[in-house]
Amino acid sequence: MTTQDVAGTAQPRARAVSPGRPPKSEEAARLRHVLGVASAEFVRHGYAEANVSRIARDAGVSKKTIYARYPGKADLLVAVVSDLATRYYERVMAAMSASAGDPEHVLTSFGSQAARNWATPEAVGIYRLVVSEVARFPELASIYRNTMDRFRTTLAEYLREQCTAGTLDIADADAASHQFGMLVYGEIREKSLLGETVTDDDIDAVVRRAVHVFFTAYAARA
Numbered sequence: 001m002t003t004q005d006v007a008g009t010a011q012p013r014a015r016a017v018s019p020g021r022p023p024k025s026e027e028a029a030r031l032r033h034v035l036g037v038a039s040a041e042f043v044r045h046g047y048a049e050a051n052v053s054r055i056a057r058d059a060g061v062s063k064k065t066i067y068a069r070y071p072g073k074a075d076l077l078v079a080v081v082s083d084l085a086t087r088y089y090e091r092v093m094a095a096m097s098a099s100a101g102d103p104e105h106v107l108t109s110f111g112s113q114a115a116r117n118w119a120t121p122e123a124v125g126i127y128r129l130v131v132s133e134v135a136r137f138p139e140l141a142s143i144y145r146n147t148m149d150r151f152r153t154t155l156a157e158y159l160r161e162q163c164t165a166g167t168l169d170i171a172d173a174d175a176a177s178h179q180f181g182m183l184v185y186g187e188i189r190e191k192s193l194l195g196e197t198v199t200d201d202d203i204d205a206v207v208r209r210a211v212h213v214f215f216t217a218y219a220a221r222a
Helices: 024-049 052-059 063-069 073-098 103-118 121-133 139-165 173-193 200-218
Strands: 002-004 010-012
Touching: 024 052, 024 063, 024 073, 024 121, 052 063, 052 073, 073 103, 073 121, 073 139, 103 121, 103 139, 103 173, 103 200, 121 139, 121 173, 139 173, 173 200
Parallel strands: none
Antiparallel strands: 002 010
16 A cells, blocks of 8 residues: 655555564563562572562563573572572672782782672572572582682683792692682681671771782792
């Protein structure tokens, strides 16, 4: 069919434009929101009492939308744990990248962000959930282990670079990366898991001590 313009010439009628799928950025933000709501649900109620209908309601989506991506509650839990691990890894890597230069500064940034990750209620709640449910869902242990391995591998590579540059003297960079991680977040994680309050000053003090101990042990001697 056609319409007439002011001069009487037949013009084609404009075709309606379908809205189609939302942009990828919008879809990713919506997914991130759903996982955030699901994370809060699991932390608050535990796995057994977590309710997908409640998650859908609080996230402003339908249950069908959630089940289209996560066929069961267990799949949603795995996605929540994986998402948390990825976000925390990216935060630590960003902190390291933003503090390039003096290795003490880089390790302080790495340690501060790693410790702050462990001080969040979400991290504490999800860690407790992983420990309590790992017998039924061993893939949760794999996510945790793989994430910790990524942290340690990245840090070990940096430590080897510093050994090559002559600022550090480390015989086993893999073991040293594990040691540094436990120094910076071990105490913070313990306090958080026991329900004690952890302040920014607590984190700063722990990380300063950790970096001092680490460089006392591994700084290259003239």
